[in-house]
Amino acid sequence: MGRVLITGSAGLLGGEVTGRMKDAGWEVIGLVNRNPDIRRNDNAPVEGIATVRGNITQERFGLSQEEWDGLSSHIDFIVHSAAVTDFTEETDLHRAVNVEGTKNVLELTKKAGAKLLHISTAYVAGDREGEILETEFDEGQGFTNGYEATKFRAEKLVRESDVRWAIARPGIVLGDHPNGRTRSFDTIYPILKVFAEGWVKTMPAAAHATLDLVPIDYVCEGIVQMAGRFDEAEGKVFHLVSGRPTPLRAFPETLLKFDGLSSPAWVDPESFDIGSLPPSERRFFQRGAEVYARYFTRNPQFDDRAYRAFAGEGCPPTNEEWWERIVSYAIAAGFIRARKKKGAA
Template sequence: MLVTGSAGLLGGEICGLLAERGFEVAGLVNRNTEVARNDGSAVQGIELVQGDITKGRLGVDEAAYGALADRLDLIVHSAALTAFTEESPEHRAVNIDGTRNIIALADAGGAGLLHISTAYIAGDREGVIREGELDEGQGFTNGYESTKFEAEKLVREANVPFAIARPAIVLGDYAEGRTRGFETIYPILKVFAEGRVSTMPALPSATLDLVPIDYVCEGIAEMADRFEEAKGQTFHLVSSRPTPLRAFPETLAQFDGLSSPDFVSPESFSMEALPPAERRFFERGAAVYARYFSRNPQFDDAGWRVFSGRSCPPTDEEWWQRLVEYALAARFIRPPKKRSAA
């Protein structure tokens, strides 16, 4: 079994879980060759395979490519550029061209493909979003969403056995809030907590679907373990209840020294009225995140619950507190220093 993106946050945890289940796991690595679990421990008992998914034949010679293809029964395609920024050539190279090249590898070896997509390929759609749907015509918040949408289309149109996992926005584990990679929405959480952006446009009805990394990776490992049953299906690995935006200020306000933003209606928000420093932060990235704060998608996971017999643990206030506590302990969030009295 080959796991792409094995040095990444999801990929490393998936490799560890599959190795624990007794699978022979090969992790595809490129520049970063350290494959680690979410707790930072090195994954043991797996083979490392050098390659670059953005290149044809993974950038290796024909003999090595053929030998790899011949011994594969399943590829877990976890590699992706997850940056929540405008679409870039790097997004397209990794998420679209990379998926196309992995499909070619699966086809060459007659292997199955477990593709890790995202629930947010729904873009700006709202209301109930079903697991099997792949509607077109929606707008996208960032290059991650748009290129992952195109990648999923490639998988569905390919002539290889496939299953698709669509996680929501992945944060720290459930028990401790631990993460070894502060990605996805962590940067905007940091900006809020450190008081760099104090005003944010948002709708009162807006929510984010946030899930613990252990729930997502255990779900992917189960899909890999039961690939013949999962084949042809798409599953949402999402929360049991989306997180309302008020969780940001309500949670941050409980910690001494942390700030929390004021959410205002998009109609009344004026970037020009912000202080210069805050305006720069908004222009450099906060504006991209703001697009998430005007939507309320409801991701249905009925198929996943039937398949697995389980659902996400409560993504409630206590979990949010653990996430912030861990970010503080890891010094990802650093409260501003208080000025001493003259």
């Protein structure tokens, strides 16, 4: 296959991609920073690969010139998955990792004469709604948070570079399709926990709003396919998305199927008044739920026809059965805990 460097290899997505690329026959080098432990989504360690400790926010990843030269001479492919994914306002860390880090990855790609598969996000579309094509890359939209804004700027750097590139844009990554299993409860899991445990009982949301939620196994297999068939993917952008966005009603409908879990009441954003919430609920809303509320007002429809034509198939059903597996796994893992009996006042 080739010799590949995977940035963010100790992360959730990076760990699973690392394991799958090793299984596919790649000679893998995992770039790690503070956490050297590379694990797949089922928490199994990825063994039999080389690792390099470095920091993509620094020039030469903080390596010596000799180490940098040695690394560049040993790779012919890079999967850039390292990113700060926090759904907060833009921070220095967002900029350092997502933007400056991508600049440094591009420097290594050029020096090595390597090919680059850049992991972006479908949500570089920002606050746009309606059909969003894989071929589109607008610059007039607003952004919901620092993650979207800095990933947009990172993708722009890649597209304008003179290296050989392809771009994967996943939706919001959750647990695997067969079991709902995840090694890391991030992205929308925290708001799911807040809803399920009854900390926030009222949430502003538009009736038409959706989220594009996608299983991690589907996304990682797509990344491996793009790397293995890079000549076909080169210069293209593929949406690794559900193809069928999840309506927000899936939250209450799914949570209420489980004894002991709560579910929020959706209210029109125009009539929502945070001051009307009880003090404890208001604190939880301001500390966490408010960050996600902006996602609950729009309905982007990410087109994935180009990727389906490339792969020969699309995402498996992200339906109510998958959602039940997602919640069941979060309960079994102890991430979500029941706070009251179903039907209690």
